[in-house]
Amino acid sequence: MIERLQVSNLRNLTQVNLQSTVCNVVIGANGSGKTSLLEAIFLLSRGKSFRHHQPKRYIQHHQNHATVYAKLNDDRTLAIQKQADATTILRLNQATVYNQSILTEQLPTLLIDPSTMDMLEQGSASRRQLLDWLVFHMKQGFHPQWVAYQRLLKQRNSLLKKTRQLTQVQLAELKSWDKGLSNHAALIHHYREQVFTEWQPYFAKSVLQLLPSYAEKLSLSYNAGYDTNVALDVQLNERLEQDLQLGYTRIGNHRADIHVHWRSDNTVRSDDVIDSQATNTNTASSNHEVNAKLPTLKEQAANVLSRGEKKLLITALRLSQLPLLLNDNKYSASFANNSTSRATPVVLLDDITAELDDRAIGILLSTLAQLPCQVFMTSLTDDIVHLVNELWSKPRLFHVKQGQIWSVD
Ligand SMILES: Nc1ncnc2c1ncn2[C@@H]1O[C@H](COP(=O)(O)OP(=O)(O)OP(=O)(O)O)[C@@H](O)[C@H]1O
Numbered sequence: 001m002i003e004r005l006q007v008s009n010l011r012n013l014t015q016v017n018l019q020s021t022v023c024n025v026v027i028g029a030n031g032s033g034k035t036s037l038l039e040a041i042f043l044l045s046r047g048k049s050f051r052h053h054q055p056k057r058y059i060q061h062h063q064n065h066a067t068v069y070a071k072l073n074d075d076r077t078l079a080i081q082k083q084a085d086a087t088t089i090l091r092l093n094q095a096t097v098y099n100q101s102i103l104t105e106q107l108p109t110l111l112i113d114p115s116t117m118d119m120l121e122q123g124s125a126s127r128r129q130l131l132d133w134l135v136f137h138m139k140q141g142f143h144p145q146w147v148a149y150q151r152l153l154k155q156r157n158s159l160l161k162k163t164r165q166l167t168q169v170q171l172a173e174l175k176s177w178d179k180g181l182s183n184h185a186a187l188i189h190h191y192r193e194q195v196f197t198e199w200q201p202y203f204a205k206s207v208l209q210l211l212p213s214y215a216e217k218l219s220l221s222y223n224a225g226y227d228t229n230v231a232l233d234v235q236l237n238e239r240l241e242q243d244l245q246l247g248y249t250r251i252g253n254h255r256a257d258i259h260v261h262w263r264s265d266n267t268v269r270s271d272d273v274i275d276s277q278a279t280n281t282n283t284a285s286s287n288h289e290v291n292a293k294l295p296t297l298k299e300q301a302a303n304v305l306s307r308g309e310k311k312l313l314i315t316a317l318r319l320s321q322l323p324l325l326l327n328d329n330k331y332s333a334s335f336a337n338n339s340t341s342r343a344t345p346v347v348l349l350d351d352i353t354a355e356l357d358d359r360a361i362g363i364l365l366s367t368l369a370q371l372p373c374q375v376f377m378t379s380l381t382d383d384i385v386h387l388v389n390e391l392w393s394k395p396r397l398f399h400v401k402q403g404q405i406w407s408v409d
Contacts, residue, residue: 001346001374002107003019003020004070004071005017005040006068006069009059009065010036010059011036011058012031012032012403013033013036013060018398018407021395022394023392023395024374024376024396025378025388026400027378027379027398028399030380032401033402034350035051035378038111041109041346041348041376042109044079044103044107045103045108046100046104047100047104050115051115055083059084064083076093077091104136108346110318110345113350118310119314120301121302124258127259130258130317131258133321134195134321135191137325138324138325139195146184148184153252159174160244160247161248163244165244166244178232178237179233181252182233185226192222192253198328199324200219202320203220209316210312210313210316210367214262218261218301218313220258220260223257223258225253226251226252232252260300260301262301264294264297308356322345325345326345347374347376352378365388369392
């Protein structure tokens with residue numbers, strides 16, 4: 001859990017130094033710096049912003065670098081410095097580290113914010129990242145495979161981009177990359193599929209809590225990005241001509257996706273049946289018939305749900321990952337070996353009241369309050385403070401104005 005957080009030169013946060021607790025509520029007007037605070041924590045955990053890829057966008061104007069430092073409750077310290085030329089300096093317990101995944105492992109962050117609310121309609125990247133966040137934290141072997149796969153994919157794509165006609169030497173090189181890609185792909189798919197299978201019942205439970213009228217109607221499916229019954233290199237070989245024309249690799253783990261499906265109830269109530277039969281004098285059907293069958297409709301949930309319901313669905317997708325991660329033995333064991341406590345996930349909830357009604361906010365917060373995680377939530381008003389006080393003991397309340405943050409208690 002983050003006990004102390006220091007941020008400097010990130011957007012309008014010139015110097016922030018705050019002591020945090022399990023539940024932290026950050027209140028301020030539009031443009032005051034609330035999201036920037038969550039962005040700082042996310043940057044420390046993931047090495048990138050959730051708003052802009054280029055550091056110069058979030059480094060404070062006229063400054064060379066932005067820095068985020070956190071001291072955790074077991075005295076571990078984490079720090080990141082991002083420079084305008086995208087150079088990154090990472091520190092764990094004051095020692096320089098060269099791999100962001102080391103900090104990510106120490107500080108798992110889960111973001112629920114309005115900008116990800118169209119992830120159901122967008123391309124597959126954000127949905128794939130959702131699954132990969134879980135896989136990263138639950139399967140230690142996943143990350144090295146993923147890094148190796150990405151490296152080979154990059155080489156392959158730059159060759160495909162360069163030419164439409166391969167020389168014999170290039171073809172041989174491409175085939176050896178494809179072999180490597182195929183081996184990594186099989187393992188990446190294996191990890192993803194395992195985690196996906198474990199995730200499904202947790203998702204169903206979250207839907208039951210957050211969207212009870214859709215319980216049993218919403219389901220998840222995982223698409224590996226290629227036909228997993230055939231080795232990836234065989235498929236890449238078969239469609240090499242098409243990839244050469246496209247200039248990139250069309251199939252593989254990098255195209256994996258998660259879909260949320262909505263399925264209609266295929267029965268209608270008995271009185272509906274009676275009503276519809278009343279207009280049909282020729283029918284011989286009995287009025288006692290209870291369940292009439294209608295064809296089951298199935299389509300992408302995004303086409304059916306309202307905006308508020310979509311937000312709840314995305315919240316359910318993210319929130320359902322936390323109890324799974326916390327119940328996962330490997331996740332707990334990996335931290336038991338070399339530290340006094342496992343990493344407490346940090347949930348970042350931006351603009352909590354946007355598009356959610358009071359009932360949904362109540363369910364979301366009470367679900368979070370039951371999980372052993374740390375929460376930073378932002379809000380324009382203090383309407384939620386009363387509820388937060390009921391659910392958490394000693395939450396901390398912060399006010400933000402023009403990049404200045406102070407604790408109210
Ligand atoms: N690179 C930058 N340097 C300095 N200030 C910046 C930079 N980028 C953005 N800002 C400013 O930082 C301020 C804080 O933005 P932020 O998105 O954190 O506000 P917010 O409190 O979350 O607002 P809202 O409630 O409207 O979402 C904005 O006023 C913005 O103009």
